[in-house]
Amino acid sequence: MSKVFITGGAGFIGSHVIPMLLERGDEVVLFDNMFRGDRDKVAEWVATGKVTFIDQDVRYGGAVHAAMKGCDSVIHLAAVSINKSQADPFESVDINIVGENNVFAAAADHGIKRVVFASSASVYGDPETLPMKEDGPVSPLTPYCIAKLAGEHLLDYYARRSGNTWIGLRFFNVYGPGQKPTAYYTSVINHFVKRLRAGEPPVIDGSGEQSMDFVHVHDIARSVVMSLDADPAKANVAINIGTGIDTTVAELARTLIAAVGVNVEPQFNPREVLVSRRAADITRAREVLGWEPTIDVQTGMKELVHTEIV
Missing domain, CATH: 3.90.25.10 (UDP-galactose 4-epimerase, domain 1)
Structure with a gap:
């Protein structure tokens, strides 16, 4: 059992991740501003006694730092969507990049052993060849995509500084219930x-x-939870999560x-x-996580x- 800090956990992907965390016996600190969250579902989780809910925003570094105290690992899902980032680039940079830095810096300060980050296949831009490989060229085209790639680089910076480990999951086209x-x-x-x-x-x-x-949200959630336990010697990498x-x-x-x-x-x-x-080329997902779509x-x-x- 461990204590997991999760941002954006009341959203679409988080609503599939949290039940998996509870099923395996983890405690959860859910940090979400509820812009898109489901309050009824959050109330159900809190009622289990295993979830602590913090109604806050990742843009406020002090709030992030205080809420993360005592946690063992971090899952960072909170973000402004790709289409909204084009309509309001300032907000996208504020939430997606400043928010990322607040979460990753707090994780480094608290000695968090593993950070799992919801990155995106959009960092590749329009690929010249398929399948898309993690070590292939990247060409992010929107503020959202740029922020996701920046997040991976920020994680690498804090890992070098603090010695923690990270996995950036480059989600492809997620769909599913909810x-x-x-x-x-x-x-x-x-x-x-x-x-x-x-x-x-x-x-x-x-x-x-x-x-x-198209990759089903159930398989996306599985990849997130499996990333918490991946071998530290294989971590500090971006990993494609798709079907291929x-x-x-x-x-x-x-x-x-x-x-x-x-x-x-x-x-x-x-x-x-x-x-x-x-x-997606999902070779690395198989090798590092033991994951493949179901x-x-x-x-x-x-x-x-x-x-x-x-």
């Missing part, structure tokens, strides 16, 4: 499903060759058609679109369609 309908990676899913439930075919811009590496499969928008549409169970064909809107592709896209999307109100 995700907001407006979330960056799920907007296309929700758009397609709404049309299909109305008996209308999904409309795809261009040829539908643009792709994502690039699912095109056209393939996604057909998967959702099958899941909803309607007899339609996708329609293609002939216009120029930027064709970007995503697929939920394929077809199973995950079918579950999402039948259990979630989209």
